[in-house]
Amino acid sequence: xxxxxxxxxxxxxxxxxxxxxxxxxxxxxxxxxxxxxxxxxxxxxxxxxxxxxxxxxxxxxxxxxxxxxxxxxxxxxxxxxxxxxxxxxxxxxxxxxxxxxxxxxxxxxxxxxxxxxxxxxxxxxxxxxxxxxxxxxxxxxxxxxxxxxxxxxxxxxxxxxxxxxxxxxxxxxxxxxxxxxxxxxxxxxxxxxxxxxxxxxxxxxxxxxxxxxxxxxxxxxxxxxxxxxxxxxxxxxxxxxxxxxxxxxxxx
Amino acid sequence: xxxxxxxxxxxxxxxxxxxxxxxxxxxxxxxxxxxxxxxxxxxxxxxxxxxxxxxxxxxxxxxxxxxxxxxxxxxxxxxxxxxxxxxxxxxxxxxxxxxxxxxxxxxxxxxxxxxxxxxxxxxxxxxxxxxxxxxxxxxxxxxxxxxxxxxxxxxxxxxxxxxxxxxxxxxxxxxxxxxxxxxxxxxxxxxxxxxxxxxxxxxxxxxxxxxxxxxxxxxxxxxxxxxxxxxxxxxxxxxxxxxxxxxxxxxxxxxxxxxxxxxxxxxxxxxxxxxxxxxxxxxxxxxxxxxxxxxxxxx
Numbered sequence: 001x002x003x004x005x006x007x008x009x010x011x012x013x014x015x016x017x018x019x020x021x022x023x024x025x026x027x028x029x030x031x032x033x034x035x036x037x038x039x040x041x042x043x044x045x046x047x048x049x050x051x052x053x054x055x056x057x058x059x060x061x062x063x064x065x066x067x068x069x070x071x072x073x074x075x076x077x078x079x080x081x082x083x084x085x086x087x088x089x090x091x092x093x094x095x096x097x098x099x100x101x102x103x104x105x106x107x108x109x110x111x112x113x114x115x116x117x118x119x120x121x122x123x124x125x126x127x128x129x130x131x132x133x134x135x136x137x138x139x140x141x142x143x144x145x146x147x148x149x150x151x152x153x154x155x156x157x158x159x160x161x162x163x164x165x166x167x168x169x170x171x172x173x174x175x176x177x178x179x180x181x182x183x184x185x186x187x188x189x190x191x192x193x194x195x196x197x198x199x200x201x202x203x204x205x206x207x208x209x210x211x212x213x214x215x216x217x218x219x220x221x222x223x224x225x226x227x228x229x230x231x232x233x234x235x236x237x238x239x240x241x242x243x244x245x246x247x248x249x250x251x252x
Numbered sequence: 253x254x255x256x257x258x259x260x261x262x263x264x265x266x267x268x269x270x271x272x273x274x275x276x277x278x279x280x281x282x283x284x285x286x287x288x289x290x291x292x293x294x295x296x297x298x299x300x301x302x303x304x305x306x307x308x309x310x311x312x313x314x315x316x317x318x319x320x321x322x323x324x325x326x327x328x329x330x331x332x333x334x335x336x337x338x339x340x341x342x343x344x345x346x347x348x349x350x351x352x353x354x355x356x357x358x359x360x361x362x363x364x365x366x367x368x369x370x371x372x373x374x375x376x377x378x379x380x381x382x383x384x385x386x387x388x389x390x391x392x393x394x395x396x397x398x399x400x401x402x403x404x405x406x407x408x409x410x411x412x413x414x415x416x417x418x419x420x421x422x423x424x425x426x427x428x429x430x431x432x433x434x435x436x437x438x439x440x441x442x443x444x445x446x447x448x449x450x451x452x453x454x455x456x457x458x459x460x461x462x463x464x465x466x467x468x469x470x471x472x473x474x475x476x477x478x479x480x481x482x483x484x485x486x487x488x489x490x491x492x493x494x495x496x497x498x499x500x501x502x503x504x505x506x507x508x509x510x511x512x513x514x515x516x517x518x519x520x521x522x523x524x525x526x527x528x529x530x531x532x533x534x535x536x537x538x539x540x541x542x543x544x545x546x547x548x549x550x551x
Contacts, residue, residue, distance in 0.1 A: 053437060053440060053441065056436075079440070080445050082443075083441055083443040090437065092434060096457070098456050107442060108442030108443065111444045111453075161442065
């Protein structure tokens with residue numbers, strides 16, 4: 001099951017330049033939350049703070065409080081512990097090129113020392129089914145490399161890989177920006193189904209996509225969160241002028 | 253964009269505008285010819301050397317050459333079997349020491365070495381790459397031979413290992429830096445620790461490039477003579493002990509080539525041929541094994 005996320009006073013820096021200013025928000029469990037905003041507004045940096053990926057960048061720094069369910073992300077939790085409970089899907093599909101489809105999906109468990117072959121088989125099949133890829137690849141999951149799939153299939157493989165470690169939260173950083181409309185449609189359908197079991201946070205440049213998949217939407221601008229509300233409200237009756245300007249295409 | 257219409261020449265309206273002129277075709281032809289001729293010039297010495305070695309060496313190459321040890325001066329026949337085995341022994345020692353050290357240092361530089369210490373390691377490694385091999389032989393003499401009180405296969409191996417390290421270090425570093433960062437992040441995102449990510453994802457993705465670097469270093473030191481002169485020293489008999497003077501093919505070739513005997517000169521040619529064939533086949537075998545391992549055998 002998904003868990004809620006609580007973010008309080010989060011600030012983030014790259015070296016000396018501050019990328020996030022005092023972000024506060026509550027992300028609902030088992031819902032999809034979309035983050036929109038122009039390039040460089042800090043939305044990717046923000047979700048990278050949720051699973052402590054931000055600090056892997058040289059000279060990057062985070063301050064503030066993040067709670068994932070009952071877990072305090074920056075206090076008493078190691079990054080590896082935290083990330084096992086938070087799946088992440090990246091902008092460009094990034095399957096491990098040396099691994100078969102099966103090993104890609106099993107990677108999170110295998111690299112953490114899990115060896116029960118029979119259980120792994122079940123998890124791999126289950127994850128590939130959840131990411132709607134199973135029927136397309138089931139005949140050669142051991143023979144084919146993950147990199148040999150099409151772009152859309154690779155992204156669904158990456159989703160399966162993230163799901164295989166049984167996370168409670170799924171972070172998606174512009175997961176469709178490198179995909180064609182048909183693959184995008186498939187991923188969006190998938191997000192709809194996955195909501196039942198996971199809390200989903202999706203960064204997107206595509207406002208229609210935010211409107212289609214997310215119940216809640218946050219609008220970021222210049223490192224600040226300008227507005228955060230029900231998606232419907234953001235797109236029909238935003239309270240902030242800047243949100244309205246952005247969604248009506250006046251800038252960005 | 254209808255406004256662009258007028259700017260782009262319409263090929264149907266003005267014939268010849270988009271036709272490739274004779275001069276451009278000539279330039280294209282010249283560039284291709286130049287590229288081909290440089291390839292020929294680069295390959296010519298290699299082919300010439302190999303051809304000449306075959307021409308001079310093949311006559312003295314026989315079963316005895318590959319299975320017997322040298323005959324005393326003045327007697328005809330004999331072979332370099334002990335030198336072939338000795339080279340294999342010394343190269344095995346050098347690889348056992350040099351490959352892990354070089355790869356380890358390369359991993360450090362690529363994954364953790366973005367600091368001043370890393371910069372100094374890079375600098376020292378590049379300097380070490382330029383140190384004459386005879387100097388490295390003297391170093392191995394000082395740190396191994398003088399302590400053991402005699403020449404040995406181990407000392408030869410240490411000398412060659414020192415020569416292998418900088419090449420392997422720098423190619424490993426470069427190959428690891430080529431691995432896209434998104435793969436590291438993908439592994440971190442699954443809750444995989446940093447050292448495990450480095451070993452199982454980064455190193456594995458860069459394997460074939462690193463092997464190329466290792467083979468480059470191996471091929472380079474396999475033919476080295478100078479660092480072996482006062483480390484492995486050479487030996488007219490069989491030796492399998494690590495702490496005893498050991499024959500090596502390049503040493504044997506050197507000794508025979510400067511000797512006054514015609515038969516030894518012929519054997520030196522045959523030795524050079526065998527040395528090149530062995531190096532080429534070792535490199536080819538490893539590359540073949542790696543290619544099969546990475547494409548077919550997904551563990």
